[in-house]
Amino acid sequence: MSRTLEHFNVLHEIPELGFKEFKTSHYIASALEAAGFDVKRNINGTTGIIAELDSGHPGPVLALRADMDALGHIINGQHIARHTCGHDGHSSVVLTAAEETIREGVVRKGKLRILFQPAEELGAGAIEMVEGGALDGVDMLLGFHLRPIEECPMGQAVAAMYYSASATVEAIFTGKAAHAARPHLGINALDAAVQAVQAVNSIHLSPSLTFSAKATRFLCDAGVTNSIPSEARVCWDLRSAENAPMTELKEKVTAALEGSAAALGANVEIAILKEMPAAIIDEDATDIIRQAIISQLGEQALLPAKATPGSEDFFHYLRLCPQIKGGFWGLGANLTPGLHHPDMHFDRDALAIGVRIFKSCIQQVLGE
Known part of the structure; x- marks a missing residue:
């Protein structure tokens, strides 16, 4: 049985600010170790995590990335951390996809690397991960983000999100x-x-x-x-x-x-x-994501590429390591009233869809 909602419910209740994701990081790393991944904690002295599964056979190295930090808000005069950008959802999706992939024996060639990074909201987490060797030897890197309802409703997905x-x-x-x-x-x-x-x-x-x-x-x-x-x-x-x-x-x-x-x-x-930096997206990586969306949701659920004035520190990875093929997609979740809004909420059934899409990407790159 999928543990997506179980992971989400835990992570949602322990929001932590950038570079202070101590409980979050411990929970995720422990789950990855229990699943059978080779896990490295405290990447470059931060809360970052690198987990790897080696098939033992030649092939590419595919990495999936999730961000872990919450946002700081002033609510009723108090400074609090709250997950209003969906990073708890991102982490639960990638963690569950990793667990199910290893359990189902999907990886038959190459290596699957899972990155959980701190401090996306500070624009610094990806840089720390690169300096800590997170992308050494990686051929392709994939990431995603939940999208506001006006951009992408529940049951649909965008294969390429062009951030500013x-x-x-x-x-x-x-x-x-x-x-x-x-x-x-x-x-x-x-x-x-x-x-x-x-x-x-x-x-x-x-x-x-x-x-x-x-x-x-x-x-x-x-x-x-x-x-x-x-x-x-x-x-x-x-x-x-x-x-x-x-x-x-x-x-x-x-x-x-x-x-x-x-x-x-x-x-x-x-x-x-x-x-x-602005988005740097590879067409080969996007095509893999596109096929994954179609296979899981049907052709009618695939939306055209979208541009957003929002920004993402994911693209520091590709700025610093331009040899890597990068793809970044958007998942519809009926998210309202908007990202970074103190009362942001979304349909949590979307998380299971995210797991399926990532597993399809893994199958295409590392399966037989």
Whole structure:
């Protein structure tokens, strides 16, 4: 009997933030060891896991990847971790597919490698896994994500999801404190930050490109209302459907921030807190996923390739290891009201479908 819901119910109740997935990692690694996989824990000093099944016969190395971390939310004034991006679902699907594959003797050639990575939401987990040797010798890497209902409803799937590049930019503006009655004696960091927000809003790339740059966090408080604030912190979220325009966008944002500060005599420190590249997807890998979807759900359930402004650190794997054939697909689950929403929920029957699709992919690559 499939343990998909059993795994999901456990993982859903122990949400943990990036690089702190201690209970989650222990549960998954223990289940993989019990199934008969050769398991390595604490990859590169993190909570990451590598599990491998060697058929003992020549053949390719196929890797499946799942992310483990939850998101941080402020709910009723409290900071909590909650699975609102479906990573508990992703982990339960890949874990169950691994268990059933080894139990059913599906792998007849090559090796099956299973990756459970931390900190996808931080944009850093995939990089740590690569540095820890997770992709050494891998020929093909497959991943997936539950999709919002408006993109892909229950019973359907997308063989290729084209994610966008993203970057989070933080700027710390430093001015000079002064009494609000004597503003000429100070440098208002708040003014510099506001000017920077407007300057970034005025940035233009070619109209043929899909991109955005918008302020998403603004922190400034002198502690009193009659003092010129000396510091302001602002974050911007940058998006681009392609990798090359992201480089231009970051350059223009940096210039806008520096110019805004300089115009008022303030200083600014700029840092890129995280980056994720745009999708790099291989057609051979996509064709395997496509055939798996058709075999399990029928031709009518296969949706065309889709582009999303969302980003995924999965594509760091393929950026760092371009020789690997990568595929990334989307699974319909009637997911509402949306990813990262505090009340996100989905039809859990979709998880069993995900297991079947991954098992079909494994059969095509590593079966007889």
